[in-house]
Amino acid sequence: LLWFVRVTDGMPDPTQRDLLMRQEASRQTGGRVTLTAAEQKLDSYLRRLKEQEMSAAPFPPAVHFFKAKPLIQKSPVFKLLQKMPKGAALHIHSSSLVSAEWLVRNVTYRPRCYICFTWDNSVRFLFSERQPFPRWDCFYWQLLQTLRARIGDPTAFDNSLIQHLTLFTEDPDGEYPSQDVVWEKFEKAFIAAAGLITHAPVLRDYYYKGLEELHHDNIMYLELRSGLSRSYELDGTIHDKVWTLKTFQEVTKKFTADHPDFLGARIIISVHRALTVTEVKAAIKDAIQLQKDFPDVVAGFDMVGREDSGGTLWYFREALSLPAQLGVTLPYFFHAGETDDEGSNVDQNILDALLFNTTRIGHGFALAHHPLAKELSRKRNVAVELCPISNQVLKLVSDLRNHPAAVLMAEGHPMVISSDDPSLFGTAGLSYDFYQAFVGIGGLKANLGTLKELAVNSIRYSSLPAHLKDTGQAMWQKKWDAFISDNL
Amino acid sequence: LLWFVRVTDGMPDPTQRDLLMRQEASRQTGGRVTLTAAEQKLDSYLRRLKEQEMSAAPFPPAVHFFKAKPLIQKSPVFKLLQKMPKGAALHIHSSSLVSAEWLVRNVTYRPRCYICFTWDNSVRFLFSERQPFPRWDCFYWQLLQTLRARIGDPTAFDNSLIQHLTLFTEDPDGEYPSQDVVWEKFEKAFIAAAGLITHAPVLRDYYYKGLEELHHDNIMYLELRSGLSRSYELDGTIHDKVWTLKTFQEVTKKFTADHPDFLGARIIISVHRALTVTEVKAAIKDAIQLQKDFPDVVAGFDMVGREDSGGTLWYFREALSLPAQLGVTLPYFFHAGETDDEGSNVDQNILDALLFNTTRIGHGFALAHHPLAKELSRKRNVAVELCPISNQVLKLVSDLRNHPAAVLMAEGHPMVISSDDPSLFGTAGLSYDFYQAFVGIGGLKANLGTLKELAVNSIRYSSLPAHLKDTGQAMWQKKWDAFISDNL
């Protein structure tokens, strides 16, 4: 490293200054990617677009995504990112995979869909042959078809249903004054969607539609976090986790057959961190068995739900050490450090995720504030799954230029981009999150090399076996080359 | 470093886990400070106070300072910080040293004070023997005494004057939607205060009052950034920079004589980055001469004003290399990286500040995003002057937990805390900024060791010669010991 800069006539040598600037730039994500002549040309074009975008006000990454979304949609940088082959989506939750738009305008129009409005201003859905029984949270079920027939303005009604299934609001700062409030709405929307998604015939279409939305955004592979909820038939029959897993497998097979440029999808089995240690133990045993039975589909295990209010990884240590005790391998993909409660017990999840040999870190929002854990994660090549829009909407950060991942990107820390809960945030695919990471977090210095490395990373850090990574890499490269030549 | 953690029965060894956590904690600011038994006791107490504070809503560092201020004033942590000997204030601008309250309630009540309301809703003040002539920005001057006599509610009127001299507003987000708007008001308030402060008889009292406010907040030394504006007498006589510097020297002497526990004050001569290269060259030559003539008072040189809209350091390189060309030493204390325009030319100021051998970095908000510059700054022991409230009010960051200095604090980067423009932000002394750094940026893991190191740093990284640092250190230690024993 060039620490001593020659000084001539009191002035630092401009050549050495340039060299230092290039040395620093080479450390960032994609900083060591060599670009072809064609790539360099596109990179220059992209930089010009970005400069224009960064000098305009308001700057989309600096404002709440719900207000920034229409601005981003008009952005030429975003349009290019949509066309770009982005590789894999490695951090999406199954309950928020498909747009609420589709759930309402398609699924709720299917026959025998009942709705119930709860006392706390939420909704439940249920498909049923006959009038469903009252439940503790739902006393009065109405057939949606009948209700719609009675309502004057079905479009307004449908929009109100969509509101129940997403976090979108015109006034995010007013409506979500704190993390507590936004997380409450978050959990409500999850529960509201469950009755639709877990209906067995819907589930098939839902997965297919989810893969379609990703494919449409030029994504070729998915790792989906799912609790493998039981699904139900019209007559009340309940299917178990295995059925759900098999369905996922079949749908994926069908989708890749229909779309040969799609590589596939796998499941990261997830349980909620609100469970007891005993329950998590049982879930881990289950996951071990499922991974044995479906090695191609099950990638590993994770704990989900708001970190600040659930048990820490260390709290679950007896459960998490089960696989090693049993002499089996269950790869972990832990959410960790999705918090700004610095120095608390929750804040230690990042270190514990690493000590339990996590394969990747979900979010790792707090990682930059943990120098030792950061080194450990880098040394072990454990990538951070950066989900910028999720972090903003869930109120960890407002201006994305201050996202701590800016530090990680500047240092070239292992990283992939994902969308966490696209349907809840009103995104689809990864283009919106790529935009925020590329324009907001990366700033002007992030370039085409950055984008290339982020896309390549998504295959490199996936749970795929080596030979499928090679296949994926080759498929991606072909798409990438086409993307470059199409956009010159 | 302990990279390999022993695993027993699938579980990471708890002792080694603890060790890792302690290793990480030892890296933070103050992480290697050894606390006495008494200090440890106070530390435990402080931690309990902090835990209570961090679990309450709203969390003051997460909301705008103008709304957080009344909450902070009630905080037991803040009250302790007020009593704590904080060492030196190394980053304050002379035009915003003394509270607007004092300017209005004391200075504007002095005889022959004229006021003028400008077309752009600002004010100008002027002390004059007779009715001042109209100026380009001021057509109609009124004697304040006469005006006040005609106004029904002088308290309301005085409050409106205070508003002109500070950035305070009940609705900061609404009134300052962008950095541009808040900086405009910022510059206006500076200009409004100038007519009061640069009146020669006021200037003496102003400096004295400024030192008093610092002393009252348990600060013992000041390095003041000042442009050494010319001052004026009632009859229109103008004093030059040398007069201003001498006045500062005399007042400091008087103040330290009156307060033997105050160490002193020095000036960092500052020029605005809106000047031309030629003008800056002249200013640097001036500064060299003034430092020669007043070696005890002049600490060095800086460039001030909004970085995003002024010339970069590299733009001024011919001027900045003058001292070395002339074979003299003029220490630099550059503002650098007070920007979120990542990857722009302005963003390179940090590297250039270091290449021009800056002694400290003012703000360094962008430093954490520059891994190479960060290493260079650490290696050369160049401290960052962290001014959290300034960064929040000037809209670089909203929730202070996301201030990039959290990374620097976690890594134990050389750092001091300061207040930048206390009168404009409505603070006095350093306690408010210490609170934000300690509770918001440092989080729960920042402890009494952190506070101790920050205070000690302020003397260590000052421009004082070695023997005065020793004196200062000894004076501070005495105060610190008393602080510990008084608060057990």
Ligand SMILES: [Zn+2]
């Ligand atoms: Zn997630």
Ligand SMILES: [Zn+2]
């Ligand atoms: Zn400043």
